[in-house]
Amino acid sequence: xxxxxxxxxxxxxxxxxxxxxxxxxxxxxxxxxxxxxxxxxxxxxxxxxxxxxxxxxxxxxxxxxxxxxxxxxxxxxxxxxxxxxxxxxxxxxxxxxxxxxxxxxxxxxxxxxxxxxxxxxxxxxxxxxxxxxxxxxxxxxxxxxxxxxxxxxxxxxxxxxxxxxxxxxxxxxxxxxxxxxxxxxxxxxxxxxxxxxxxxxxxxxxxxxxxxxxxxxxxxxxxxxxxxxxxxxxxxxxxxxxxxxxxxxxxxxxxxxxxxxxxxxx
Ligand code: GLN
Numbered sequence: 001x002x003x004x005x006x007x008x009x010x011x012x013x014x015x016x017x018x019x020x021x022x023x024x025x026x027x028x029x030x031x032x033x034x035x036x037x038x039x040x041x042x043x044x045x046x047x048x049x050x051x052x053x054x055x056x057x058x059x060x061x062x063x064x065x066x067x068x069x070x071x072x073x074x075x076x077x078x079x080x081x082x083x084x085x086x087x088x089x090x091x092x093x094x095x096x097x098x099x100x101x102x103x104x105x106x107x108x109x110x111x112x113x114x115x116x117x118x119x120x121x122x123x124x125x126x127x128x129x130x131x132x133x134x135x136x137x138x139x140x141x142x143x144x145x146x147x148x149x150x151x152x153x154x155x156x157x158x159x160x161x162x163x164x165x166x167x168x169x170x171x172x173x174x175x176x177x178x179x180x181x182x183x184x185x186x187x188x189x190x191x192x193x194x195x196x197x198x199x200x201x202x203x204x205x206x207x208x209x210x211x212x213x214x215x216x217x218x219x220x221x222x223x224x225x226x227x228x229x230x231x232x233x234x235x236x237x238x239x240x241x242x243x244x245x246x247x248x249x250x251x252x253x254x255x256x257x258x259x260x261x262x263x264x265x266x
Pocket of ligand 1: 077172173174175176188195196197
């Protein structure tokens with residue numbers, strides 16, 4: 001909607017009254033997105049009840065790309081750009097090689113990598129049909145010919161059995177602990193539990209994926225995880241127990257160890 005600056009104070013006020021901190025910038029985004037004043041007010045009222053802004057707008061930016069999002073799929077976070085960056089800076093773009101993105105959700109990681117690695121093929125796997133629909137929609141939007149998405153439970157041995165000789169595996173699994181799930185920020189409660197909860201200690205997916213998918217990597221292949229803010233050491237340990245080498249822990253822009261990666265020993 002253009003030319004509606006006069007609505008800014010009203011929309012910002014609806015947001016502040018609901019306790020939304022960044023009321024003015026959020027009001028601006030809502031006004032830009034809404035078709036008319038009535039729609040802007042209705043979005044603002046839902047936002048004031050802490051529905052995620054990203055779901056209300058229906059899209060969000062990740063690594064410079066627009067991603068469609070909505071209920072049923074994890075919202076792409078800026079933290080996850082650290083994982084994209086880590087892979088881009090460590091792996092040459094080669095034709096014939098394939099990278100798997102496990103628990104792909106909206107597909108944001110595979111798509112962001114594919115945008116910068118046009119000679120590499122990407123396979124995004126996702127168990128949730130609802131999430132997968134967003135990945136497909138995002139692929140249709142960006143039309144990268146080197147990406148495919150498919151429905152698969154990455155904890156199923158048979159799913160891993162379909163792959164071999166991978167150059168890399170990237171994965172932002174569910175990693176929140178039982179205690180963290182009890183204390184979710186209001187907005188995060190709208191997001192699918194299946195994308196957040198990593199079983200009581202938060203490490204279940206790291207243990208299982210590292211074990212089940214190790215052999216799908218070629219010797220020297222890269223395994224790169226996003227991790228929760230207290231998990232870097234534990235995930236590094238899981239990698240070394242599974243004989244991964246040259247393990248690195250990489251900090252995000254907030255200085256939190258956010259990515260843990262290693263290479264399959266030959
Ligand atoms: N980063 C998300 C959060 O803090 C968690 C996503 C995940 O479990 N991968 O809410």
